[in-house]
Amino acid sequence: MKVSGFGATQELSYPALGEAWRFSPFHQFLPTEISPSKKVDSNSHIILSGETLIIQNLPDGIRLKDSNQKVGVDFWNTLTQIGGKAHLEVYQTPKEPLIILIERNSLNAEQSTLGLIEIDILESNKLQIQQTIKGSQEGLTVSQVNLNLDEKSSVDHVVSLSEGSEALNTTSFHSTLKAASNLNQTIIARGGKLTRLNVKAKLIGVQAHAALANLSMLHGKSTLDLHSDIDHQVGSTTASQLAKNLLKDESKGIFTGRVHIKKDAQLVSAAQMNRNLLMGKKAHAIGQPQLEIFADDVKCSHGSTTGQIDDEASFYLISRGIRPEMAATLLTKAFIAEVIHHAPKDLQSFFEDLL
């Protein structure tokens, strides 16, 4: 089902004919109007590509709701409003994961993919989501996924984001957790000239639990700026967060992690850890934890480490006959694996190509 296809008309000036284009006569083939790719990936249930949103073969238990409502008011929200929008509802626990693809493919390279996906998970249902965000060399993707977890519902969400080296990307995840709901979210991001990742979890019901893990694997001159906001609106809520950066070359990984515990939100447990592995002499990590705690009976921990591969760990492996370069590879994989292992076992294969 095609929910909204904007079919934007692009004013393109064709490449000038001349010697340089002798063997590639695009002018013979290009249509007068270019719309975003309609290539349908048969595995995905939701595909956002360019401005087109395709929803197909939704797993049993998930249905489409009215998608014309406005959500949010800020700049990025407005951008996502221009693009594809989908509002889904999980009324029954599906037997298979929901697969989401947000892409800029070769046909909409240097263009933009914009969109917003909102999912309500109704009481006591469980949802697994496998989300891929991938972009071509250049261009802009702005997308947001909102997860609204009703009482006792649970979501396991794995996200793989990979961007082209000149691309710009703003990706947001906003989750709201009602009582006794459970969110496990694992996001692994690669590449991009500049990527901004906004991760918000708002815990509004007692016994709600959010477990978040992020890994940014950057190289070249990539910059990834992760802003997270974990908001404990009521007491007896728990959250854990692991934010890691694996930085090569001249890349830059930024983590700003706000943890807010509202006044009188007692018995909150919140743990935050930031680890940075620097593998390039000019790689740069910035960690900014921001704890705003207005209740007195809470358990909070946070920490941040930045360094290179641990010499002692490396020697331990080498002293068992493992070659130094293999030891470095194993330890790097181990750094990545810790985040992959954060996802539930049955979803870990989603990240298989990383190891």
Added chain:
Amino acid sequence: MLEVKNLCAKVEGNDILKGINLTVKPGEVHAIMGPNGSGKSTLSKVIAGHPAYEVTSGEVSFDVNRKQINLLELDPDVRAKEGIFLGFQYPIEIPGVSNLDFLRESFNEVCAHQGIDKLDESAFRDLLRQKLKILDMDERFLERDVNVGFSGGEKKKNEILQMAILNPRLALLDETDSGLDIDALRIVAKGVNALKSKFNAVVLVTHYQRLLDLIVPDYVHVLYKGKIIKSGDKSLALELEKRGYDWLIEESEGKKQ
């Protein structure tokens, strides 16, 4: 098999070893004792090739294919492949690497170097099962990340498990008995004794006689301020247990004057 001649070494600018002489032959068990800070751990780390320790003078040679070769020229991973094993006093935790992957990787590298065929998955599992049994370890140890969340005793058992899999010709065990309760100590000793043969040698760095009741040494050496000040048989360890180190230190310092 191992010959250490007048070995001097330093770490972070401090001279720790000041002329060590030690000869270890196949089939022997040597115990190295001595007060804290005398250089016992340094000696085992230098032999294993820890990069933080710098050899300033002296020689260490090791038998490779019936030829004594200069051990100090070999990279640390090659030393391990040639049959030197260092049991760590403080085994390192490596989150994200499973014990099984670590053991397999290590075993395969050592086999490849020694020209031995790799074992397939099920044969390797069989070998592991055998060794786990000796050490009274559960198979679930294999799935856990290397040393992560292990108790002190479990970490030391894990060292002996690695040793049992790699079957080294020379095992240097650095305070393998520290942090062990009596049962764990007995199991670790059983693991070490199971490895002993006329082809292999063991060097135990220890503070306590109780380990030497279970793994009986042929030689006991006392290290003090970077030198071996006394060597003897197992009765020396018993005497140290009774009298402490002071009399020996006085004896050796008296000799100097």
